[in-house]
Amino acid sequence: MAEFDNKTCAKLEVQEGIEDGVKKLLFVKSEWNPTSFELAVSDGLRAWRFEGSEAIVNARAEAWDKGVSWVMEKLKFYLKVGQPGVAYRFTKTRDNQRKLSFDIEDKESELALTANFLMVNASDPESVTCDLLRFLHDSNARLTDSYLRKVQSLSQSFREQNALLEDDTKLKNAKTEIQNDYLKKFAAVLNSKKTKIREQQKEIERLKKENEKLREDSKSKAIDEDERDDTTSSSSEDEDDEEMSTPEKKVKRAEAFSERLVSEEKPFTEPASTSGVNVVNQDPEATQPFLEEVENDAPVSELPKEDPPSLPALIGDEPYKGIQRRRRRT
Secondary structure: OEEEOOEEEEEEEEEOOOOOOOEEEEEEEEEEOOOOEEEEEEOOOOEEEEEEOHHHHHHHHHHHOOOHHHHHHHHHHHHOOOOOOOOEEEEEOOOOOEEEEEEEEEOOOOEEEEEEEEEEEOOOHHHHHHHHHHHHHHHHHHHHHHHHHHHHHHHHHHHHHHHHHHHHHHHHHHHHHHHHHHHHHHHHHHHHHHHHHHHHHHHHHHHHHHHHHHHHHHHHHHHHHHHHHHHHHHHHHHHHHHHHOOHHHHHHHHHHHHHHHHHHHOOOOOOOOOOHHHHHHHOHHHHHHHHHHHHHOOOOOOOOOOOOOOHHHHOOOOOOOOOOOOOOOO
């Protein structure tokens, strides 16, 4: 199949008779317009023509109940290249003409629409055949040029692809080397950090042990000081008890206490010369300051109502209990 400038050329395998199975090859050149087309058919020896005018296309569209564009699209689809599975027929008519026909499948109505083209013998079969061969030659040349250009483009693409693959391989190798270097450096840094962390952990454990040891030492020192204070306070109390337990000192304390009590028990005797009544009666004006002084004097304190302890009780054998001292805690 060749197609250039709205022109196509297809090689069709057609069946000449209805009953016999004889098949032959035909070359069908088509020229397509929006609403019309032309066909030139040749078997290499004879040639035929068909002109599908706009009126014929419209009549065929009305007969099929389809649009003109749909009819043109289907005819071009079946005539630009031989479709597999489609039976192309090229039969004789009564007036010794030829008819090209084939069936078109309509998917919407699920019907087979038959396309019939009544061919007319060409007045100059040689010119038709030469024109068809020229078109095939030009199409072949164009296809060859297009093929060569595509082959060159494909070769260039392959070369570029190979170059890109080489660059990709180099980049992959470089990437692998860089990654290995980074991994080595990272491993070295990580190992050094781990070593430092282990050293710091050991240092922290050592400091914790020293701190615990210092705390234990401070606690033991505090306990020793408390025990020392207890021993000193108990020794001082024992000394006081020993001092007060001697009988001579007990006797002396008892005598001193009894003398103090005797002195306090003496009654207060007011002198006759200083009696307030006599002085006032003799000379009231002269004795007025004296009375004021006597009135302003502080009263004598009363003696204690409780009986003082007896001397035998003071010099008894009971041990003296000193004032309880309060222990000092540090």
